[in-house]
Amino acid sequence: MVVGLDDDTIYVIVNGSDLGENVLKIVWEAAQRLFREYGMEVYVVPFFNPKHPVTLIYRGVEYRVRKAVSVKEVINLILDTAVASVSGDKGGGVVFGAVTDDDPDYMSAVLVNSYVIA
Numbered sequence: 001m002v003v004g005l006d007d008d009t010i011y012v013i014v015n016g017s018d019l020g021e022n023v024l025k026i027v028w029e030a031a032q033r034l035f036r037e038y039g040m041e042v043y044v045v046p047f048f049n050p051k052h053p054v055t056l057i058y059r060g061v062e063y064r065v066r067k068a069v070s071v072k073e074v075i076n077l078i079l080d081t082a083v084a085s086v087s088g089d090k091g092g093g094v095v096f097g098a099v100t101d102d103d104p105d106y107m108s109a110v111l112v113n114s115y116v117i118a
Contacts, residue, residue: 008041008042010031010044010057010078011057012024012045012046012056013046013047013048013049013052013053013054013055013056013057014047014049014054015048015050015051015052015054016050017054019054020054023056023069026068026069026070026074027056028044030042030075030078031043033071034078058077063077
């Protein structure tokens with residue numbers, strides 16, 4: 001396995017808010033648990049952008065975070081996205097599922113074409 005493959009990386013966009021810092025810590029903990037409990041390697045790459053909402057990007061799907069999340073929610077998001085994505089397709093960002101929650105303020109999912117964050 002090559003370190004830093006996009007399929008293994010979750011990008012966390014933080015904007016200097018308390019929410020962003022908390023989400024980054026939660027994502028780090030989730031990645032550690034995924035490795036300990038499932039042997040799944042997930043690399044966490046933080047980006048700072050003061051003009052962007054707190055966002056998670058994993059396997060071509062962007063999740064905007066609007067409220068605090070738990071480690072369990074992040075683990076479920078990563079596992080669900082990994083299962084839903086097409087493992088052999090590097091050109092499309094195709095997703096066969098979406099993250100849903102009873103609270104519409106929790107997250108929204110949109111497809112992104114690239115991992116480049118300007």
